[in-house]
Amino acid sequence: MAGTRYDISRGFVAGAAIYNLADIDPARQHLLLELADDRDIPLRHDDYIVINGRERFSVADGPQPADDNPCLRKPLSPTINEQELPADRALHQSKLSFEQLAALDPDFESGDGVFVELKDVPDAQVIPGMRVLVQADDRFYTSPCGNVGFETKLDADLGLMRERHGDIECIDEGTRRLVIVRGQELPAHWNRRSTDILLQVPQGYPLAALDMFWVTPGLALADGRQPQNADQLETFAGRTWQRFSWHYPPGHRWNPATDGLLSHLRFARVRLGQAH
Missing domain, CATH: 3.30.1460 (Yope Regulator; Chain: A,)
Known part of the structure; x- marks a missing residue:
């Protein structure tokens, strides 16, 4: 962002953490994830993203645009349950809700969870209500969540x-x-x-x-x-x-x-x- 490098832990990160790190007020400016040979994608304060360490962001004036999930020039094929999405099911927009991620697994059942597979850090769970800015090399899997009877x-x-x-x-x-x-x-x-x-x-x-x-x-x-x-x-x-x-x-x-x-x-x- 403006040529500045920031250190942040790799993993599943809330957009708010990146706004705080760069000291950006989301009411006045917004972040854009820069994609090579494709449209830059606005990252909202309440979006989530997998940070691998290679991400580049730019800063734009004004609050988030109404159309913050534009169509991509190159559809994405992230991995779900060890299988890369085939071309006929590739994603034409990069931001997916929990329900949209779950729908990538044709065998998903009610009560199953959606998880982000991460390297060298614990995997993270995508919770209903979250919206994830998906990148091409992201990996997801679905699994029964179980029930241990503990309060949240x-x-x-x-x-x-x-x-x-x-x-x-x-x-x-x-x-x-x-x-x-x-x-x-x-x-x-x-x-x-x-x-x-x-x-x-x-x-x-x-x-x-x-x-x-x-x-x-x-x-x-x-x-x-x-x-x-x-x-x-x-x-x-x-x-x-x-x-x-x-x-x-x-x-x-x-x-x-x-x-x-x-x-x-x-x-x-x-x-x-x-x-x-």
Whole structure:
């Protein structure tokens, strides 16, 4: 991007992680995956992509175009269940949903999973609601997922949040789960004693990273100054929220094994502990 090389772990990566790495605001600019001898493909903030280390991106001004999944000049033939897609079934668009990936396997059955086969790192699961920007050398397979009877990580994390913070509200809105933590106490450098904090849990959590946080509007510093990067108002769950554009630094990669709702709430409180 603009001739700059960035280091990121290989594997199945959320577009949001690449936007954060390059410090790009998706409301103002968007990323394009550069393809040799073909159209560049817009990568949305909420898309997923397999990063092998050879990818090149460019930056375009403005938010994502409405047509973000253009027809390719050269159809793609990724591998599914050890078989490369034949020419008569090759992909004419590079972005596929979970359902479209599942349909590549004629023997796919309800309850089966779709997985990304990766080298030298654990394979990743494609979860319903995800959209994947597929590249020619990507490898996928399908397999029964089984049922071990455990609660999901999100359920477990919400249980811990309620134990530690009490008044938690969860709202499903589209593909996101909105988690509202009420009455969080604030340091003295703010203009009020407490605030509600909104966290947005994307589809695919915990593989998909949390980003930013939102508070009850009107939060300012005690001396009247407006906090940095917190001047945007957005509406979720029928309420207006004040957004803090607070992102993980380049040296910190979201780790689904250790990061989660609780760690992201602590991350938000670190920002609220700063008087700027």
